[in-house]
Amino acid sequence: MYKTFRGGIHPKECKITEKSAIVDHEIPKVVCIPLIQHIGAPCDPIVKVGDKVKFGQKIGDSKSVVSAPVHASISGIVKAIEPRSYHLGKKIMAVIIEGDGKKEPVWKEKKSKVDPDEIIKIIREAGIVGLGGAMFPTHVKLSLPKDKKIDTVILNGCECEPYVTADHRLMLEKTDEIISGMRLIIQTVGAEKGIVAIESNKKDAIMIFRERLKKEKNITVIGVKTKYPQGAEKNLINAVCKRIVPMGGLPMDVGVLVDNVATAFAVHEAILLGKPLIERICTVTGEVGNPGNYRVRIGTMFSDLYKASGQAAKVLAGGPMMGLAQRWDVPVIKGNNAVLVLGKDMIDTSGYSTCIKCGRCVEVCPMRLMPNVLSVLGEKERFQKMDSFHISNCVECGCCTYVCPANRPIVQFIKLGKQMIRKNAKPK
Numbered sequence: 001m002y003k004t005f006r007g008g009i010h011p012k013e014c015k016i017t018e019k020s021a022i023v024d025h026e027i028p029k030v031v032c033i034p035l036i037q038h039i040g041a042p043c044d045p046i047v048k049v050g051d052k053v054k055f056g057q058k059i060g061d062s063k064s065v066v067s068a069p070v071h072a073s074i075s076g077i078v079k080a081i082e083p084r085s086y087h088l089g090k091k092i093m094a095v096i097i098e099g100d101g102k103k104e105p106v107w108k109e110k111k112s113k114v115d116p117d118e119i120i121k122i123i124r125e126a127g128i129v130g131l132g133g134a135m136f137p138t139h140v141k142l143s144l145p146k147d148k149k150i151d152t153v154i155l156n157g158c159e160c161e162p163y164v165t166a167d168h169r170l171m172l173e174k175t176d177e178i179i180s181g182m183r184l185i186i187q188t189v190g191a192e193k194g195i196v197a198i199e200s201n202k203k204d205a206i207m208i209f210r211e212r213l214k215k216e217k218n219i220t221v222i223g224v225k226t227k228y229p230q231g232a233e234k235n236l237i238n239a240v241c242k243r244i245v246p247m248g249g250l251p252m253d254v255g256v257l258v259d260n261v262a263t264a265f266a267v268h269e270a271i272l273l274g275k276p277l278i279e280r281i282c283t284v285t286g287e288v289g290n291p292g293n294y295r296v297r298i299g300t301m302f303s304d305l306y307k308a309s310g311q312a313a314k315v316l317a318g319g320p321m322m323g324l325a326q327r328w329d330v331p332v333i334k335g336n337n338a339v340l341v342l343g344k345d346m347i348d349t350s351g352y353s354t355c356i357k358c359g360r361c362v363e364v365c366p367m368r369l370m371p372n373v374l375s376v377l378g379e380k381e382r383f384q385k386m387d388s389f390h391i392s393n394c395v396e397c398g399c400c401t402y403v404c405p406a407n408r409p410i411v412q413f414i415k416l417g418k419q420m421i422r423k424n425a426k427p428k
């Protein structure tokens, strides 16, 4: 019996690229590197127009604690530093680099052993953020407050979003490197044990991790039920550790740290190879002529990434549940695990009606909220009232919208409510 959490849904998986081995995507001639690709303060550019930059050179940084530097993902010349379209709908400052075709990186291979005190510093300098989509700077996550102790590190290999297979392929093809990154994370936070959690629809990954870890005493592999959003960290902690993160709390409040498999891989590459985060694995899927799992340079434009079919109507950064609709010309950023092109027949334009009080959304909500009430309050613009229904605890998984027979855009109302509450909040 596979472990799981209460609520959730099981949408059609559509993992059409799960058998496609990772291949290098063509190196782009021009990249667009946004100066914010993380939760926290944006970076300031540390290069200027006309500068020559090397492959892997740091080009943006910030003095803020919660931030992460950005690096040149190709060698070339800085052509512009200007606002460009970005995933979150607004324009953001970005460094545009025109490639010169040189391949030699700035980083040099590190020694096989690194002083533990150096690990967090190296992770910061490498610009590593949560690659499962959260994009929270990893060095901040690993720098625990003095009163917190982590006993368990969970490596998140769930990848519960339909269509997305980037982590699955990485787990099959880079198992040892991911385990190496996990060991470094365990060592850094001083945890007693590690758990690799993988959904039951990836049996080959479960088997390979079990095989590689059979002699390991403090790391176990747990298969979890294929259910969305199994990979949301609070659900995962509940499923594998039977601990409940309190409302408004963090995993560290219950002694747990969760990191995605791709983040562990990036930690391995930064510590043992000295490599900054200049590329990631991205699933290209949907109405495209070239579906697959690609190793993509950060800053590659979406339009360089896929060949859209005649049916293509909309592009998402991420999977169909949590992915955000994009313009056709935004760049791939660090948290971008997939590019999904939807066909005309996949877009619902039928509109929505009033809530019929069926309760389905309440049943599936993994955070035990009342999405029906939140959606009505959002619709009536009673944003402050949404606070008393714990809107901040919503993980925006979209399960409520998925099951709603009235087709209500519940997540959109919740997102709007969160935005308005933030806007009206008095600075502390």
Ligand code: SF4
Binding pocket: 364, 365, 366, 367, 368, 369, 370, 371, 393, 394, 395, 396, 397, 398, 399, 400, 401, 410, 411, 414
């Ligand atoms: S209210 Fe939030 S957490 Fe609950 S199902 Fe809807 S989107 Fe997910």
Ligand code: SF4
Binding pocket: 354, 355, 356, 357, 358, 359, 360, 361, 362, 371, 372, 375, 400, 403, 404, 405, 406, 407, 408, 410
């Ligand atoms: S699923 Fe839709 S119709 Fe049913 S209670 Fe929730 S919001 Fe109302």
